[in-house]
Amino acid sequence: MSSISHALKEWAIAINALEQGKTIMLLRKGGIKESNGKFVVPRDRILLYPTYEHQQPALLKPEYQSSVTPVASGWHPQQVTISSWAEITDVLPVSEENTVKALLPFHVWNEEFITTRLKWKPRQPIYILLLRTYKLPVPQVIDYRTEYGGCTSWVDLGLGIDCDRTSPVLLDDTYKHLTTEIRQIIGSNLTFA
Known part of the structure; x- marks a missing residue:
């Protein structure tokens, strides 16, 4: 495995839920600065970078x-703690509101979040990411750099973080069961971007 230097930015509360095994799912449409205006997963093994600026309790x-x-717009910590990495095992584009709502038991967000996300860039699906999360044996604290900021999903930290000697948060059977259940819910409503 070695080291990873690329990270997915996500609400700190969602990363915490991934690290505690409360979810394996993220819902993404991408940041404003995504390439070609669409969400793309450039790598399947990524660090999880916690963000605070856009977290809204009313959407959880x-x-x-x-x-x-809640923090002020533009706020970021002077240092960022990276405490996990993940393998993105599935990227499932979904456009049907009923399908996304059927996935409510599997993530941290509420129905208002789903409705809001579906209305933003309505021609683009929500991407359901299924992540096999691994906790680092020792969290890594890095200094914040301006290139980490902005509304983008992906950042290159400019340094590798050792991801050896990690164990998955969930057992293999548990993860497999959850992914199977989620795929069945999406079923015939799966769309392709």
Whole structure:
């Protein structure tokens, strides 16, 4: 495995849920600065980079709302703690609101988030990412750099973080069961971008 230097930026609350095994799913449409205006997954093994700026308690399920402290627009920590990496095992584009709502038990967001995301860039699907998450034995603290900022999904940290000696958050059978269940829900409603 060695080291990884590329990271996916995501709400800190969602990364925390991935690291605790409460979810294996992220919902993405991409940042404003995505290449060609579309969300693309350039790598299947990535570090998980926690963000705070756009977290909104009102868009989370009740059990996650109190764990978020809203921050001012443009705020970022002086240092970023990277404590996990993930293998993206599935990228499933979904456009049907009913299908996305059927996936509510599998992620941290609420119905308002789903409705809002589907309306933003309505011709583009929501991408369901299924992630096999691994905790680092020792979290790595890196200094924030301006190139990490902005509304983009992906950042190159400019340094590799050792991802050897890690174990998956969920057992193989548990992860396989969850991915099978999610794929069955998406089923015939799977769309292709």
